[in-house]
Every structure is written in structure tokens, then in C-alpha cells.
Amino acid sequence: MPYPAKLNPEQILDAAQTLLETSGPDGLSMRTLADALSVRPSSLYRHHASRETLLVALGDRAAGALQEALLRATADRTARAGAEAASHAYLDYARQHPHLYALLLTKGEEQSPAGLAGTAGKRLWSALLEVVGQLSGNLDDTDHAVALWTFLHGFAALERSGMFGASGPRGGLKVGLTALLDAMESAHATRKPSS
Structure with missing residues (x-):
């Protein structure tokens, strides 16, 4: 997978929200989110330390x-x-x-x-x-x-x-x-x- 040079917090939250709304909480993991964004899961940890911090951001x-x-x-x-x-x-x-x-x-x-x-x-x-x-x-x-x-x-x-x-x-x-x-x-x- 290419390095996500332009991956930004809004893109991540948009994709996470789509996964959450279509698949429910069990369908949202760092791996499924990375797949949806066509990046490596490790790329997401630069923005969110864990799934829990991602959920907090979605809650906000x-x-x-x-x-x-x-x-x-x-x-x-x-x-x-x-x-x-x-x-x-x-x-x-x-x-x-x-x-x-x-x-x-x-x-x-x-x-x-x-x-x-x-x-x-x-x-x-x-x-x-x-x-x-x-x-x-x-x-x-x-x-x-x-x-x-x-x-x-x-x-x-x-x-x-x-x-x-x-x-x-x-x-x-x-x-x-x-x-x-x-x-x-x-x-x-x-x-x-x-x-």
C-alpha cells in the first residue's frame, strides 16, 4: 500500500463514521478502517492512539x-x-x-x-x-x-x-x-x- 501522504483527520473520521453507520460498532476496527482508506493500520495510529480514541472523536x-x-x-x-x-x-x-x-x-x-x-x-x-x-x-x-x-x-x-x-x-x-x-x-x- 502507498504511504498516505494526504491522509488527514477529517478523512479518517468520515470513513470511520461511514463504517460505524453501515456496519455498527463491531464493524469498525482500525484494520477495517485502514482497508476502507487503502492504508496500513499503522498509518491511523499517527492520528488516533487506539480504537477508543477514535470512538471518542466520533462521539464528539x-x-x-x-x-x-x-x-x-x-x-x-x-x-x-x-x-x-x-x-x-x-x-x-x-x-x-x-x-x-x-x-x-x-x-x-x-x-x-x-x-x-x-x-x-x-x-x-x-x-x-x-x-x-x-x-x-x-x-x-x-x-x-x-x-x-x-x-x-x-x-x-x-x-x-x-x-x-x-x-x-x-x-x-x-x-x-x-x-x-x-x-x-x-x-x-x-x-x-x-x-
């Missing part, structure tokens, strides 16, 4: 993509419509990219608070917190953000596993999402203005 890419989807969904919408659109964008991402979505839920090594603040996962969390804060009136509304995240992730996981059965979730998504968004709006209505 997934977090960035989901963050962008949430931001696009909320653009030019009221707080309520934005929160609803962002919720649907979240579920759409989980449906369309199940293996990348799964990487978002893999806990990496512990990082310092300063290191964590710059991660793609933290930026994704901040975007979700902003969506919720716009509706609840509390820009640091961790409680409602966790509730929404838990609901959306639970729905995505149940849907992916087929646990809803042949009849599907019916109106369950709408009922749950409406209840959560109503609670957020209610919190905004009862918040006392800062003095």
Missing part, C-alpha cells in the same frame, strides 16, 4: 452534529415551538444515526472541570439547557433540562429496541412532551422577576 462529532440540529430547530421560533422542534430534532438524530447517538451515551475518562467545559458533549448540554431555559425562564434550569433529556433518551431507546410493539407509541410522545413543556412554561409563569 456526533455531539456537535446533534447540537447543530437543535440550534437549527429552534431558529426563528418562539420558546415553546423551539423546544418542541428541538425535541423532534433530537429524536430524528437518534433514529437516523443510532450508532453515533449511542456514542453520546458512552462515558469517557474523567476530565478536569476546565477540560470538560470545552468538550462537544458539554456544548451539546449547554444547547439543551438554553432550549429549556428559554421556555422556563431560568437559563440554568438543570432540573427541567434533565427531565427533557431523560424523556427523549428513554423514548429513543424504547423505540429503537422495539419495546413499543407493533402498535407503536401512539400518542405517548405527544402526551409526555406536552406535559414537560407545560411544566416548563408554568415554571416561567410563576418565576418572580429579579429585583
Whole structure:
């Protein structure tokens, strides 16, 4: 195989993402990735020390993509419509990219608070917190953000596993999402203005 003079991190991640999305996590190894790129596996280790660091990079890419989807969904919408659109964008991402979505839920090594603040996962969390804060009136509304995240992730996981059965979730998504968004709006209505 020729020396990969022009192999760059984006090419590697693009090929790794394609392998992950088409073959699942078991289909992505340094060897299969090297084969897809027509390079020797040792060439990849110049960019990623291991498969695990490659998966972390893919997870960061997934977090960035989901963050962008949430931001696009909320653009030019009221707080309520934005929160609803962002919720649907979240579920759409989980449906369309199940293996990348799964990487978002893999806990990496512990990082310092300063290191964590710059991660793609933290930026994704901040975007979700902003969506919720716009509706609840509390820009640091961790409680409602966790509730929404838990609901959306639970729905995505149940849907992916087929646990809803042949009849599907019916109106369950709408009922749950409406209840959560109503609670957020209610919190905004009862918040006392800062003095």
C-alpha cells in the first residue's frame, strides 16, 4: 500500500463514521478502517492512539452534529415551538444515526472541570439547557433540562429496541412532551422577576 501522504483527520473520521453507520460498532476496527482508506493500520495510529480514541472523536462529532440540529430547530421560533422542534430534532438524530447517538451515551475518562467545559458533549448540554431555559425562564434550569433529556433518551431507546410493539407509541410522545413543556412554561409563569 502507498504511504498516505494526504491522509488527514477529517478523512479518517468520515470513513470511520461511514463504517460505524453501515456496519455498527463491531464493524469498525482500525484494520477495517485502514482497508476502507487503502492504508496500513499503522498509518491511523499517527492520528488516533487506539480504537477508543477514535470512538471518542466520533462521539464528539456526533455531539456537535446533534447540537447543530437543535440550534437549527429552534431558529426563528418562539420558546415553546423551539423546544418542541428541538425535541423532534433530537429524536430524528437518534433514529437516523443510532450508532453515533449511542456514542453520546458512552462515558469517557474523567476530565478536569476546565477540560470538560470545552468538550462537544458539554456544548451539546449547554444547547439543551438554553432550549429549556428559554421556555422556563431560568437559563440554568438543570432540573427541567434533565427531565427533557431523560424523556427523549428513554423514548429513543424504547423505540429503537422495539419495546413499543407493533402498535407503536401512539400518542405517548405527544402526551409526555406536552406535559414537560407545560411544566416548563408554568415554571416561567410563576418565576418572580429579579429585583
